[in-house]
Amino acid sequence: MGTSALIGLLLCLVYNVSGKAVVVHKRSSTCYGDLGCFSTSSPFFSLQRPINFLPQSPAKINARFLLYTRQNHDNVHFINMNDYTDITNSEFSGGRPTKIVSHGFLENGFVKWMKNVTTTVSLRAEDKTNVTGELETASDPHLYVPDRPPLPIVTSRQLEYPSEHLPSKQAWLDTMATLEDEKLGIVDLHPKIFGTYPRIDILHNNVDWQRKYRFIDYSFARSRAEMPGGGKKPHPQKKTGRARQGSIRSPIYYKGGKALGPRGPKSFFYMLPKTKRVHGLCCALSAKYAQNKLIIVDSLEIPKADHQFLEDLIDVRFWGFSTLFVDDSDIMPRNFSLAVNQIPHFNAMPVYGLNVYSMLKHETLVLTLAAVEKIESKLLQILYSAQKEDVKFEYNE
Structure with missing residues (x-):
């Protein structure tokens, strides 16, 4: 009995080891003769690198x-x-x-x-x-419909407050007029805005501030004086053997008033210092640039007001599942506005509404060239301003 049990145990161990070996080495691949085989499974495959579709035969x-x-x-x-x-x-x-x-x-x-x-x-x-x-x-x-007339190629920009020690960052200038990824040129970006070190604590402070300043606690509990009834003494003061009570609406009674309950509505609004807000915008823009998730386009003009065209454009260019479009004005092109309104995970906002929470919420950030100029002009003006003290903000309820 002991020998058979030992043999069975050994067989189980051999079966498990061989099964694990098959699982570990079982990977899909495409072979090209003398060139060798290319693995098309994890970790070489991801949503941003769909190598399992490549190489094709x-x-x-x-x-x-x-x-x-x-x-x-x-x-x-x-x-x-x-x-x-x-x-x-x-x-x-x-x-x-x-x-x-x-x-x-x-x-x-x-x-x-x-x-x-x-x-x-x-x-x-x-x-x-x-x-x-x-x-x-x-x-x-x-x-592809490459019938758009050629646009001028932007090679350089005159940056405000140029840095003496940091080289300017560079990014491709794309266009949304065609489905294919057509490069119009290279744009210079200020290193103080798009090349700063991404501080996680600064980003957390901005996100926490944006979540709290719009939150209002409406919970409300009535006190003893606000509860109806309870005017009569529940039982005599003496000769009952119980503790003396004056009202059934006392906080120690069931369905009594709340002693220290919430007294809403209560606002959690507070003002984050201006330096942290500006630093948060620079960190978010730099993080998107470092992750190759910052796209700069000449404009938001698209050939037709079709949401399918916009979805195909983003799928072809691998811009991700959620995209935030930012223009220099709240009046955006008609075709783009009609198309983006039909897609829930695509959003558009003017440059004056750009914030850290929205940038981190979306996978890809698309900025127009005019929006980039306004962002740099405003942030650099604050960064290099001599008056950097924050004005005390008082919230009067």
């Missing part, structure tokens, strides 16, 4: 190439890499130097910058030069 991507030469820069020829006859029937020549223009996975060969690059290179190249632009048929060419 070449058959699923079905990559094609758009052949441009100096003779046919207007009449493009499609080349399928898996079809030999398609290559031989084209104007492609292996004896010519070939330049390949590639794009990201979420774009395709029909985007505007691809057309501009291939056309420019083919016209400036020598007569015997192949220029190919990659085209993935897995992408929908009708998803």
Whole structure:
């Protein structure tokens, strides 16, 4: 009996160990022959890095190439890499130097910058030069509408109160006119606003202040004098053996008045010092910038008042589940206002309403260039002001 029990115990241990080993090493992956295998499971996968969709197989991507030469820069020829006859029937020549223009996975060969690059290179190249632009048929060419006229590229800004020791921060300037992520240039940001050390205690003080100043406790309990009835003495003073009582509304009685109960409504309003409020805004903006969750756009103009277009734009650019849009004025573009009002997890506010609680509540912060200028101008004016004493605020009930 003891031997059989010992054998059974050993079998259970071996089974558990082997099962755990299978669970630990069982990971999904995609293999590419000599290139090796790429893991598509945790910890390489996350909501912000959906690598389980990548890399896709070449058959699923079905990559094609758009052949441009100096003779046919207007009449493009499609080349399928898996079809030999398609290559031989084209104007492609292996004896010519070939330049390949590639794009990201979420774009395709029909985007505007691809057309501009291939056309420019083919016209400036020598007569015997192949220029190919990659085209993935897995992408929908009708998803992108690059018919917007080109905007001026912003390369630098004149910063107020420039820092002598800290270099300016830089961020891409995007546009919301198209679904694809089109970069208009690079914007300089002030390091005192977007490059400060994110103090968790300062952020907590601001969030706690914003939660409390709008909270009012309405709980109210009546005292002994406010309770109805109880005028008659419940029992004689003497000869009953009980403690003397004067009213059944005494606090020691059931359904009696409350001795020290809440006397609402009570406000928890207090004023956070101005330095902490300004420091909190700088910390929140710096944290969003460091997390790559700060997006700067030229404007909030979108082509149509369709909430689906706005959702697709944010999905394509991986801006997250909740987004806060900030403009320099409370009068925002009509198409954007109609679209954002239909999405509960997207919110818009003017620049004068920007606060720490709203920035931390949303995953991504989208600022217009005009809003950035107003934010920097106001905060820098306070940071570099000679009068930094807080005015005493008295709240009169």
